[in-house]
Amino acid sequence: MQNTKPGKVLAPLALLIVVASLVGYAVSHKPFEATELLSLLTALFRVGVAAIVILLAGGLGKKFRRRDEMSLSLAARDAGVGLGIMGLVVFLLGFTIGFNLWILLTPIVIGFILLRCEIASFARAWKEAGTFFKEMDLGIGLIAAFTLVILAANLIIALSPPTSFDGLTYHLTLPKYYLFEGRIDFVPELMYWGMPQLSEMAFTLAMKFGGAEAAATLQWMVGVVALTAIFSFVQQTLNKNSAWVAVASLLCGWTLSDALSRAYVEWSLVLYGALFLIQLNQWRATRSRADLIWSAIFAGFALSTKYMGGILVVAGIVVIFFDQFPVIARRAISPTKQSPLPRDGLLREKRPRNDGIKNAFLFGLIASLILSPWLIKNYLATGNPFYPILFPAGAMDATRLDFYEGTPIALTPIERILLPALASFRGLEGGAPFNASLGPLLFALSLTAPLAWTRLEPRQKQVATTALIVLVTGFVLWMVGSAATRLLIQPRLYLVFFPVWAILAAYGFFGLEGSNLPKFKISWLVSMLAAFSLGLNAYETGMDLLRRDALKFVTGQMDEGAYLAQSMGHFSPAMDSIRSLPRDSKVLLLWETRGYYCIPTCNPDETIDEFKDALVLHGSADSILVSWREQGYTHILLHNRGADFVREDDLLRYVPEDWIVFDALVASLKEIETFGAAYTLYELPHQP
Known part of the structure; x- marks a missing residue:
């Protein structure tokens, strides 16, 4: 049916009448005050600042990795690469020519212009996240729902003025110093200046345009990228249900879930730990030198985020040498008539004796090169490349060094061996000696991982063995560290290998799925228990949101002074x-x-x-x-x-x-x- 001339004239007029009516109604009824609208727009702007950093990181990572194909798993890896590169660029700018608004804004604008195709491809890949929420039973559906509650509540808190202890001590304080001075100079007032600051460089960038709230929101987005990387990898390796359980095992503990709203570096460590494992496992499957290099790069980024990220360097070298020995080296392949698999489904392959040494040297060299800018900075300022640790230098004299390290906690050998269990069940956020709440799922479900072994394909066994080696290496270093200083007993310093722990917890759930009885699904009950554990933390997170009145601040019903007075x-x-x-x-x-x-x-x-x-x-x-x-x-x-x-x-x-x-x-x-x-x-x- 064709439009008549009167219809063509009256339709725009009708639209104008409707719009005018809505405007007139809004003017007289005022759904929100001007201050409320300004607060909401400010919050959206800060989300936009953080999103711009993530988008630019994704496009930059895709450009460097030179991959035409794109999936959400690859997008997470690209974001990790880009965030690391951006952190190093901001550091070099601040340490050399300094930075002001134009010095920081110009590379961003140029980057978006030159990388527009890569950024668009990176953004499109996130459509795949919609498939995560399809075809779920009750237990897994509850896990997904509680995950969204935790993410939403923490985003609102992140958009509120910072109140977190470590953030106000150094994670946000150092970037504020740099922005005040217009460059990165020695800050003797804060010994944490000597720590690697890859994530703090991204915070500096976000704070320049959106304040501390934008930095906290950026770390929230890094957490989402990290969870996505873990989810995608577990889904590809096992199945979607196990992937949701891996996410639940990380978020059921207060320490990690709460860190989503803080401008801390914990989720950056989780991201690099996950990407390190993914690339290292891919190297074991393909023997590609490029995969080994990328794994070393992610280990270097973790080390440049926190010295304890060096756990990945040690673990990577252990995996390389494990893979070297002809009796135990395993590589997952498909059986053929020419090369049938042994009964365990894995091929024992003899490798040249010096390959392990060469690969280990290459791995350590790359990670060290990525860390080197921070060591050079420290040496030039204090004479100690590892300032403020190891030996007195700069503003860190012997008394201060002793105070920082502290006397080790007295534990029996059995207690030290059982540190992961003790930290899981006795650890409390803010409570000595662990100062962390990890939740029950990481420890409990990882213990059931052996149940999955008989139903695993060769490639799945390879992932499990790689993850197990990394986890055991991390546990051993945790035990050794706890015996050296009081500080190194805290689980939050070892979060870099927690994604590996979560992956093994997913294997535990996968094993339970294969142990279901004819009339009773054990895995369904376990998924409900996991949902219950996650739900408790979601409730606690929601109550924390209400106690803080963060939503009132974000919506303009409370100003910053009142919010801080109430919170602090x-x-x-x-x-x-x-x-x-x-x-x-x-x-x-x-x-x-x-x-x-x-x-x-x-x-x-x-x-x-x-x-x-x-x-x-x-x-x-x-x-x-x-x-x-x-x-x-x-x-x-x-x-x-x-x-x-x-x-x-x-x-x-x-x-x-x-x-x-x-x-x-x-x-x-x-x-x-x-x-x-x-x-x-x-x-x-x-x-x-």
Whole structure:
């Protein structure tokens, strides 16, 4: 039926009437205030900033990997490559010519123009994620639903002002220093300056355009990419149900799920750990030198994110030598008449004796080269390539180094061997000694992985053996590290091999699927139990969202000051008071590590050692005051509760005489303002 002339005239008029009616209704009824609209648009802008970084990383990775085909699994790998390259580029810019708005914006614009086809291909690959949610039974469906709840809640929290401990101590504080100075210079106030900072470089980029909230949102997106990489790999190796269980095993623990909303580097480590395993396993299957190199690159990126990422370098070399021995080296192939498989479905293949040495050397060399910019930076600034660890240098003297490392936790040999179990069942977020909540699924389901062995194809067995070698290597290094220093008992420092642990947990579920009874599906019950565990964490995450009132902030119903006051108590007004001091003021924080909201006016006590270090160097209250005045300090912010806790708890490093000096020191200061019982701001007395 053809349109008549009156219809052609009246249709636009009718549309105009409808639009005008909607506008008129909205003007009189006002669905939201101007401040609410501005807050929502700001949140969307910050999501956009993080998405631009991820898209550019994906396009850059695809360009470097030179692959025409594209799947979601490959897209995750491309994003990992691109994020690593971008981090190194930002570091080199900041360390050499410095960076301002145009120095950072120009490469982004040029990158989007030159890589527009690769970026479009990377974006299209994410359509595949829709297939993850098809054809699920009740247990797996609940796991998927609870995963979305955890992701959504953490995204909202990420879009709120940062309150996380490590973020305010260094993950966000260092980028804020760099942006304030316009370049990357030595920051003696923070010994964490010497740590590898690949992820913090991406945070610096995001913070320049979208603030700290954009950096936290970027890490949330990195977490999504990491989960996608693990899911896709497990789905291709086993099946979709097992892939969802792998995701659940990671997210059922508070430490990792909560890290999605923090500007931490945990999910960057998980991403590089997963990509390392995927490429290393592919090398074992193809013997392609390129796959080995890419695996080493991902290990190098992990090492450039945190020194503990070096676990992957050690594990990679162990796998290479395992693959070398003719009796145990295994390579999954399809049986043929010319080369039938042995009964176990794997081919024992003799390799040239020196191949293992060459491959191990190449692997270690590539990972070391990727780390080298951070070592060079440290050497030029302090003379210690591994600053702030190993030996005193720069602002890290022997006293501070001892404080940072701490005395190892006393464990029996059996307890040390059982560290993964102890950390899984006794570990609590914020509770000594593990300071992490891992959830029950990683440990429980990985123990059932042997049930899957008889139903595995050769390629699946190869993945399992590779993952097992990496996991055992990680566990051994965990045990050794825990015996060396107090700090190295914490599971969060070993998250780089947790994706491997999750993959073996998926194998455990896959084995249970093959153990179903005729009238009873054990795997269904286990999936329901996994969903229950994940659901508990989803509930806890939702309650955390409500307690924080993060949604009120994102929707403009609460401003930043009110949000921080509610979330951080007396810490927030203490920071406000420091920022209101005269411009030439310099404040030393005692027993308070979090300096994000008061730098550059303040110097945080990042390793809780400022007083003890000053006491060892100067001996008396008067000498300490003279030293602090010479360093330019005008005020002291004392965290009273922190000092009281150390006074009562740390009887190993402090003696009663130390506190006599401390009390005399405080008595000589002029009290300016108190913030409940938590903080007191003092002014240093003028030079007599």
